[in-house]
Every structure is written in C-alpha cells, then in structure tokens.
Amino acid sequence: MKSTGLLAPDGQTPLREAVFRAGGSGFGGQMRDWHPPSKSVDAALLPVMKQANARTDDVIRNNGIAANGIQIHKDHIIGSEFRLSYKPNWLLLGIRPDKGFVREVEAIFRDIAEDPNCLIDAEGRRTFTMMMREAVETHASAGEIMAKPEWIGRRNSPFATCIRMVAPRKVNNPNYAMDKPDLRGGMDINRYGAAEAFYIEEGADNFGVAKTWRRIPKYTRTGRLGFLHVFEPSEGGQCRGVNRFMSSLEQLKMLDTLQNTTLQRAVVNAMYAASIESELGSEQAMEFLFGANQQDGSIERMLMAYGEYYSSNEVKFNGVKLPHLMPGDKINLHSAGNADNGFSALEQSIIRYIAAGIGVDYAQLSKNYAQMSYSTLRAAHNDSWRYFMGRRKIIANRFASQIFTLIFEEMLIRRYITLPSKARFGFYDRRHAWTKSDWIGSGRLAIDGLKEVKEAVLRIEAGLSTYEKELALLGEDYQETFEQQVAEMEERKAKGLPPPSWMKLQALAPDNPNENPNE
Template sequence: MGEWFPWIRSPDSEINFNRDRMVSRSRDLARNDGWASGAITRILDNTVGAHLRLSANPDWQFLRAFNKAFDATWADEFRKVVEALWRGYSEDLGRYNDVSRQLTMSQQLRLALRHKLIDGEDLFVAHWMPERIGRGAAQYATSWLLVDPDRLSNPYQMVDTKYLRGGVEIDDHGVPVAYHIREAHQNDWYNAPESMVWLRVEREDPDGWRRVIHDFERDRAGQNRGIGVFTPVLAHAKMLARYYGLELQAAAVATTYGTYVTSPYDPKMVESAMDSDGEELGFYQDLRDTWSKKHPAMLNSVRVPTLAPGEEIKQVSAAHPHDGFEPFAHEMLRSIAAQLGISAEQITQDWSKTNYSSARAALMESWKTLTRRSTEFKIGTATPVYSSWLQEVMERGDLDDVLPRGGMVPDFLEAATAYSRCDWLGVARGWIDPLKEKQAVLLGLEGGISTFKRECAEQSLDYEEVIQQQAIELKMRADAGLPPLKAFSGGADDSSKPDEVPEPK
C-alpha cells in the first residue's frame, strides 16, 4: 500500500468534479457493449417492466383521526375511483401526461429508471398546462417532462459553492430548494444559444405543488448528485470489451496463413541473373511454364498448381497464444454481475450449467436487490409523480363524491402522505418450478403465513381483480353445469361416488 494514498473529500467534491467523465463512460458502455446493455435491460425488465400499475392504498387509519367516516370501506371506494382516473390520465392516447406528448406514464417511468441506472439519477419537471384540458381525453393540466440529468448543472459551468452543488441549490440545512437546468443540452450545436441559458426551477410552488423530482441513490450523507451502477466496474467492463476485440483479432490471424515457394536457386544466383540481360532467368521461367502445361495435376476436377523440379510450397500458420478467454470473461462478468445485483446467468442468458437449486438460490438473491431497486424508485420517483397529480385531482373536486359528507375532511396538503399512500405492481416474479412453488404458495395460504394479496402482488396481479374473475368463471361453470374445481371445493375426494355427467344447459 506504499503508493495508495486516496484523498478524503466531501461526496460532492468526489462526484461532481468527475461526474461528466463517469457518465460519458457509462453511457458509451451501455450503448456499445452487449453485456452492459443486456444487464440494464434485465434490471429494467425485472423492476418496472413494460407497465407499472398503480395500486392506491390511502392510509385511512391516519385519516380516521380527523373523521370517523374514514374506514376500510371508504378506502376501497377511494382506491377504485382514483385508479380509474389515473388509468385515464397515464394511458391517454394523446399522451397529454407527457410535455412532449410521446410517452405514456409507464414509459416515462421506465426511461427514468434507465437514467437512474446509467447516469445515476433521474429528473422530472412538472409543467402546468391548462390549455390542454379538453383536448381529446385530456382532463388535467399536470404534465411531466423527463429531463436529461446532463442539463442539471451550475450556471456557466461555475464551480460548486456553499449553496450550489452540481446545479442543485440548497439551504443552510442542505435542503434542495431549487434546480438550475439548461434549456438545451450542452453539446447540441443546433441549440447553442439555448444551451447557455439556465432556468431556475423551484422544488415546490408556494401552494405546495411539487415542481421537480430528483431521485438518486445516496452512498454518503450530504450527497447531492448520483453515480451510475457501472461506475465501480467501468475498468472491468472496458477491459472485457477490449479483450473481446483482441480475441477477435487473434482468431482472425489464426485463420490466415502465409505461403511461399522454395527454389533450388540460391539468392546469389538469382541476383546474378537479374544483373545480366535476364536470359538465364527467363529461360528458367519458360521451363517452369512448359512443365506446368505439359504435366497438369487434377484433384476432383480442380487443377492443382504444379511446381518445377526442385521447388516446393511451404506455409506458416499463426498459433493462438492461449486458451484462457472463457474463464477470464466469465470471471469478469461475475464481478460486473455482483455490482449490478443480478446473477451472471441473467447477464449471459446461459443456463446450461445451472440446476434448479443453484438457479433458485441465485434468483432469490437477485430478487432481493431488484426488489430494493424497484421499491426505492417507486418511493423516490413514481409515488411523488402520482402525488402531484392527485393534488390537482382533489383540489379540482373530482373526488368530492367519495370523501365523507359530514365532519372534518382534511385538504390534500394537510394529509398528502395519507392520501398519496400507494403501491405499484410491476413485473411478476415468475416461477422456476411452477409445480413446487405453487404448492408452496397453497401451503403458505393454508398455514396462515401468507395472504392472497401478497402472493398475487408477487406475480404482478391485483388480488381483487383475480377474485372477481374467479367469481365470474365459477358462475359460468355452474351455469354450464360443470362441477367446481378442486381448489374451490376444498379438494374433497368424491371417488367413492358414481360419476355423474351433468346435463348441459
């Protein structure tokens, strides 16, 4: 450790000064390296997936302190109405929830998580656009713009100060109060004038409406900007990418060979012939040509080059330097997978050397990290987005019909956390061995150590929709004269009874 003397600095000093370089390298890796791109895709597909469904769950027990009318029945009615309004807003065909009118809310959230993984943070800016209300299916003025985190920076690239850290303006307590955002990316030559203009956006409006959502994972106290998941293993990933190139070059060289012809003439004789009038060398070449024409050699109708007496063809092939590529690549991928929190098999998609036990153990560990990433993203980004929209909904009076009629009813700002409490249904956990794992689910339900809601949530299902669908299907089976399934009849053994075929109705 004689030459290992790292500096002790604040988190912003360590991150902000070199952040552009770290982000550019991470982006280049995710854009041009198949392993890195595949790893990001695996994380996204196992956290938010293609669709993130809202599951509203207001804290009626907290609200009950204001009014006894807030109970579980009210919470269920509130949930149904809010989820219906959210579906109309977030999945609107006109994409009015997006300032650029390109993405649904789920697509924006997926892209935000991608920014968070690669760039280390995601940045949403809320816009109030009442002119959109009434156009198509648009009902609300709240619209979101997902901003590239590169645009969050100090005006004119000035160095950090006490109250300005990487574009984040803080107060004496370290609370972010405003964000300085370029109007265009710094390297957009076609927006050069706008790229030198910074807009100061306050975190919240005076009425409490959230304007900016800045979400990143904090590794140290006092940190104001984030780093991507690839940062600790950038050197490993780059070495592996270079090794692939070198291996390809070695393989290309190994497939080539050099060919030369040896002649009984030594160099001095050839040199002497070249210095003369060339009659001897020309005579020798004529002999070779005559020999080749009079003595052709054929192999499967293909002519083989024929040499003159005393000549022979020799080849030089390139030998591969070593055969340790596969173990080295596997070890490097393991280190990258360890940092990303997923298994090496999930990156390579190679399960040929995996059995049920090892696969389940690896996926269980990966699921913990994926669940943590998903939960932090929902808490830091998805729920604040929903809460800002819900504030407009409640202040417009769209939920007056489901709020209690009598007694005190707190407005949104008085109980924003209670009203906005929710969960998000993302990607189903899936099964490795469906038979064994579904049997375990049934045992857990029967033993009382699990709930139907929890088991459905792990498979990205709404338990109430499942129950309602089961009721519909049971009624249809009964109407058709079909017996109930064992799962709904208690699994009773009726083998002693004669088989009865119901008459169709």
C-alpha cells in the same frame, strides 16, 4: 540495549501498531504507496461525473453485456405494466377504509397513466409505464432520475398535469461555473444541504446554438413539487447520484477490447490454410519490389514465371494434386488452432465481476444457464430479486408516488373525486397520508412453477402470507383476480357449466418421495 519488540513483516512497523493492517503498509509492504485521498462523495464525483456518465452511455450503447444489464433492470423492476395499489393511511386520517373510493382513484389514474396517446407525458411519447422504464434505465446509467412537472392544457386530455423527463446531464451550474458551497451539481443548496432549485441547460446540442439555463424551484408556493429528483445517497451532504456501472466501467471497456481482439485473431487464423515460403533473400525481394527498374518489367516477368510454373505443375497421387515447387520453395500448412486459448474462462471472470458491480446475477447478465441446478438458479435469482425489490421500493416507487401525488391533487381540483367526509386531515395537511400507495411491477421469475405455487399455497394456509402478497409476486392485482374469478363462476353457472373444481394442491400434484430437493 533497548528492546524494540516484535516487528511487522516490513521490518519497521511495530506489531502493536499494525492491528488494523488496512491503515498500515500491509503484509510485506504492499500498501506502502497506496494513499487515496479522503474525500466526500460530492468532492470525488462532481469533477468527473460528466466524463464518467458519458463513458457509461458509450458502453451501454455499444456493449451487449452492458445493454443487457440495463434491460434486466427495466424488465425485473418495472415489467410490462407498473400498476397503482392505492393504500391511504386510514388510521392517521381517522376514517374507516373506503374500498369504493380506492377503486375510483385507481381507475381514474390508470385511465390517464396508460392512455395510448401518452397524455401524461409532456412530449407525448410515453405512457406512465414507459416513463417508469425509462426512469429505471436512467437511474442505472446515471445514478438518478430527474423530471419537471408541467401544466399543459390539451383539448383531448382531461388533465393538465404532464411530466417532462429531464436528462441528468442537462442539470449543471449556469455557464458551467465551478461548484461552490451553495451551488453544486446544478443545484442551489441551502445551509442544511437540501436542494432549493435546479438549473436546466436549455438549447440544442448542435454547435452555434446559444446555451441558456432555466432555474426551477424544488417546490412551488402551494407546496406542489416543481422538480422531481430521485436518487439514493450513500452519505450526508451528497447531492448527485452515482451510476451502477461506475465500479465496473473499466472492466466493461477492457472486455469489449478483449472480445474484438480475440475475434480478429480467430478470423485471421481462419483466412489462410497454406503459404509458400521462398528462399529469396530479403535484399533481393526488396530490390524486386521497390528498387527494380519498372521499365524493363523485371517484377512482372518474375511473378509471371512463378504463376506459369505453379499453374502448369499438376503432379497427382491417388487423385490428390501434389505441387512440385520451384527450387528453394516450401509449403507451410496453417491451422486455425485453439481460438479460445483461455478466453472463455477470462471472459466469465470479467462478466462475474461486472454482474457483482451492477447488482445482478451472472447467469442473467451473460444469458448462460449451463451447468446450473434448480437450487443454484433459485438461490441466484432470489438474491437478485432482493436487489430488484430494493430498487423498486426506494427508487421506482418513490418516483411513481410523486407523480401520483401531482395527478391526485388535480383530481381534487377538477372534482373528479371527493375526499371521504369526517377525515381528520385535508389533502394539503397530510399529502402523503392521502396518496400513500404501493406499486405492482413485474412478477418474480418462476424457476419451477409447480414447486413455487405449492410453496405459496402453504404459506397462505399457514397464515404466513396473503393472497395480495402472493399475487403481487406474480405481478398481479389480487382484487382484479378475485373479481375475474367471481365473474367467471357466475358466467359458467349461467351457461349451465359445472363450477370449477377447487382441488387440493397435494391431490393435484402429489409430492414425489424420490425427488431430490437440491435439483
């Protein structure tokens, strides 16, 4: 008799073949009917991208939790101003750092970027910071950022370079044609998988207006960017981005339904305090309501009899009215009951799932900070801060740097700036070396400002950090801060005021030996 050996819990699969249970039928055969197709991101996304993004737009417009998720991205990644910190690659360029040149470039860019007339925007509606906030919102809701550089001569603008934001839904195949190896997601794709051109759908969304498609090359003949497209791919060959809400979209929709249903139930329960129950049979009731002769007025006589009886019955006990009911009637008292009925716990569970899906903290998303200690809050915010900094570096900084490169090129053309002499390379030889930059956005949220200031000072004194890094965490530019400090000290001296007292941090705020570090 042949031995079969040990079997898996399903009684059929040999145990030696079930080492990677994810590829088997699972414990007890739970995954026996689970056969998802093996597809690339493009193959899975492109056929449903339009519908999925439309559903995301719907929940963001109509669901408070989703709208707050978008607002969190804009506030924590960009903030109230997105400022340039210009850092050319001096070593590669072969020249000494020139702080005067850096400050000049930053001043010129900031002037055009934050002009209240929105000269950097082709539509004239956005400053640079507003543009960046919109870009982050679009990336969160659509998975990608798209924009078209334009050259518009304006009398009131010193620059002709303008940026026109493009909604990702407007980029698709001409005439809505099916995807092909060299035409996918509204892009011409070369044999290496790189996008060579983009097709923008033009024309109003109203009915009766003919749609046309405009082909925009990725680069112009001079190497200048002709179309900006920023997203974070998750595998090779991917040409369009996946929005952050895709994994939790179903939960967002069901949460909306659950909240509305629970609210309706609470309202209905609170509307009626009591009702009178009559022994009048169903057949008699239907006869009175539907089958009775309307001309003889039987329905009216019945209702008037009930009304006259209850209006004239005013039996009271200790000042409290006790109605004496008609024969066969009785009173049913209704209470609102437990309107929650486990709803809060279920809602919290769903919101935690959504928060994990979009990469933010549950407390930030729900605005519920109850029963959270200092250490818990800081751990949660530090975890989401890493996510925001990743988004800022990979998405926001890249998009902002591309815009800065376009403006920097026009600065050179119009001779607003002159490149330092003796540089090893010119601008067109090393574009990135000349336009390399960091960007300062919103600062990190301080849970306990005093503790975090002490921590920052200790890091600087121990040589583990710099004023530039610490002030960037606060959303400030260290050069502007130092200049302002010098100006204030000189002004105090000129007015006969004593110099500021630079006291030691420990003397200013001594440590409390009884302080619990976990609170």
